[in-house]
Amino acid sequence: MTKPEQRWRPIALMPAFKYAVSTAAETARVQAENMRLAIDQHDVIDRVELARMRVVYEDTQLYIQMCEEQLSRWRGESTTSEQMSALDRLDAIIEQWVDDTESVLDAVNVMLHQP
Template sequence: MTKPRQRWRPISLMPAFKFAIGSAAETAHTQAENMRLAIDQPDLIDRMELTRMRLVYEDTAQQVDMCREQLKRWCGECTTPEQVKALERLAGIVKQWADDTRLVRDAIDTLLHEG
């Protein structure tokens, strides 16, 4: 899978970025919880679906990395204490998103290797 070209966003778009990232992070969290349950029931998800999920979450991992790069850029642009606090909250959301994405990918790999 090729890495998409990064498009840098101005810091003024941080609220919209936070909304989008928050939604993606919630989805990954829910999927991570579902995959924890699926590990105990390896026949619950067929190999085709697991393979599709692997592709989706490989793409998600790239998106997480791109978001981290965006956050690094914004760190250099922060001009107000409010922006710094908002960026710290957003970094926490991205970290949770990354952790949940990794959990999903690990569970997929485990299930694929058991089958």
């Protein structure tokens, strides 16, 4: 996938941004857990579905990068201590999202290379 065009958001939209990021991160967390359970069950997920998941989670990595860029931009603006705390919480959510996305991709790759 080609990286989508970044559209900078004003910091006033941080609550909506946090909701969207939290929802996506939760989806990745659940999928990572499902993949940990499925990794030893070779016939649970077919190769076509695994390939589709790889594409989806590779695209997710691009969106995560865009979210990280947005947070970096907000940190560069003059922000209040409350906003900085909110950005710290968002950072933690995004870090977990990165880890879970990588876990999904690792599991997909393992499963695709199983006989």
